[in-house]
Amino acid sequence: MRIYKLSVLLLILGLSVGCRSTKTLTSSAVIEKGMTAKQIIRETTKQEVRFKTLQAKVRIDYTEGSTGNGTTVTLRMEKDKAIWMSAPLGVARVMITQDSVKFYDKLNNQYFNGDFSLLTRLLGTDIDFEKIQNILLGEPIFDLKADTYVTAANDESYVLHPKDQRALFELFFLINPGFFKLDSQQLYQPLEKRMLQIDYKKYQEVSKQIFPENIRIIAVEKNDEIIIDLDFKSIQLNGEIRFPFNIPSGYKEIELE
Numbered sequence: 001m002r003i004y005k006l007s008v009l010l011l012i013l014g015l016s017v018g019c020r021s022t023k024t025l026t027s028s029a030v031i032e033k034g035m036t037a038k039q040i041i042r043e044t045t046k047q048e049v050r051f052k053t054l055q056a057k058v059r060i061d062y063t064e065g066s067t068g069n070g071t072t073v074t075l076r077m078e079k080d081k082a083i084w085m086s087a088p089l090g091v092a093r094v095m096i097t098q099d100s101v102k103f104y105d106k107l108n109n110q111y112f113n114g115d116f117s118l119l120t121r122l123l124g125t126d127i128d129f130e131k132i133q134n135i136l137l138g139e140p141i142f143d144l145k146a147d148t149y150v151t152a153a154n155d156e157s158y159v160l161h162p163k164d165q166r167a168l169f170e171l172f173f174l175i176n177p178g179f180f181k182l183d184s185q186q187l188y189q190p191l192e193k194r195m196l197q198i199d200y201k202k203y204q205e206v207s208k209q210i211f212p213e214n215i216r217i218i219a220v221e222k223n224d225e226i227i228i229d230l231d232f233k234s235i236q237l238n239g240e241i242r243f244p245f246n247i248p249s250g251y252k253e254i255e256l257e
Contacts, residue, residue, distance in 0.1 A: 024204050025178075025210065027178025028178070037151050037160055040151070043180040047179065050209065051209070053238055054236070054237055055076050056075045057072055057234040058072065058230055059072045060072075060073065061228070064225075083095070083132075084243040095243065102247070106248070109252060110251055110253070112253070113253065135198055138211065141187075144160065149161065149173075156177075157175055158175040159175075168189060168191075169189045181210050181212075184197060195218070197219075198216075199215070201213075202214040204232075211235070213231070214229070217229075
């Protein structure tokens with residue numbers, strides 16, 4: 001699969017969440033050597049964010065090789081149901097629901113209308129709306145309570161990985177010892193020479209909950225690398241929001257096979 005396909009998909013995902021910074025969190029906590037995997041998972045579960053709707057601005061900077069670009073977009077999200085994004089002047093929009101991924105681009109008169117099957121093939125595991133949402137909210141892509149995890153030595157984060165790593169990929173979660181949100185989650189496919197790493201550089205407190213403030217997504221396929229930086233601003237929680245989305249007639253469909 002060409003790296004272009006990965007870049008398009010990650011760009012879609014990278015436009016999918018934002019948060020207003022009310023208080024940047026810092027942590028001077030140290031690793032407690034006696035913490036078990038079950039205790040770490042229990043504390044991490046307590047920090048899951050809870051809201052109904054979210055509206056925000058998010059700055060996206062995208063780099064592939066020596067080229068890059070950036071923009072600020074409007075984001076609206078109904079938790080567990082829909083993620084909507086609009087670029088300035090509505091020149092491009094993205095709509096992600098439980099069963100579909102759609103976007104259109106007025107500059108190039110083109111659109112995409114599909115599901116999660118391509119992303120599933122790319123990562124070698126079932127990907128759905130919930131997993132995408134969790135990545136962007138600083139929560140594990142897999143349910144930590146659905147498998148047996150063990151800890152690994154690290155000086156700055158608690159490291160969890162499945163007791164029995166999966167055949168197609170290796171999975172690691174690095175968890176902050178201060179407020180028990182992810183510092184990083186990493187998925188490796190050695191045979192395919194692929195790596196997806198999501199680093200949570202900063203967190204912020206919003207309405208007494210902890211949201212990402214800065215995320216860096218790094219995707220590597222063989223010798224190609226893509227980096228997406230997300231900075232989250234101007235959040236409003238639990239207000240009334242709309243998701244206007246209508247693919248203009250006459251646009252050419254983008255096919256990513």
